[in-house]
Amino acid sequence: MDDVKPAASDCDIAGLFAALHFAADKHRDQRRKGACASPYINHPIEVAELLVRVGAVTDVVLLQAAVLHDTLEDTETTAEEVESRFGSKVRRLVEEVSDDKSLPRDERKRLQVEHAPTLSRAARQIKLADKICNLRDLKERPPPDWSTERRLEYLDWSEQVIEGCRGVNARLEREFEQAHAEALTCLRSQETV
Secondary structure: OOOOOOOHHHHHHHHHHHHHHHHHHHOOOOEOOOOOOOEOOHHHHHHHHHHHHOOOOOOHHHHHHHHOOOHHHHOOOOHHHHHHHHOHHHHHHHHHOOOOOOOOHHHHHHHHHHHHHHOOHHHHHHHHHHHHHHHHHHHHOOOOOOOHHHHHHHHHHHHHHHHOOOOOOHHHHHHHHHHHHHHHHHHHHHHOO
């Protein structure tokens, strides 16, 4: 029985858990910007979970890239390291959704809007899920040093990015619209207080 090969789905699950383990290790000392400073790894897990639950995504390469989507930007991980562990398809997807942190923040934001329509279908789905999770955090657990104005600017910018991601997953797009509307309503109510 030791020579029985695992089913493809078992390999897929093992690959997804390998990506989760890798991301957890890479993000181990990081916290989210919100007031509660939750462990950073919660974010990529939430992105992948949203892709599965709402977006009905089952592509393990896409899910691995979702779990790893911030490793190049926010840790010392290299693209070569991602490729050696998870293959060239995962590497390309992670690179597609990664910002060049050597650029100023405003330039990175401009480039996200500009590049969104040119991303692969898989990368656009990761962007959708990432922005949904960020909008929920912005509404429920905003960074304490972000003014209402800055949060509103983020909402506007995220909407511009997502305009370039449309047409790849109607479920995720509806979820984005709902998260955006809820965050906007919340922020507008705070303006009037």
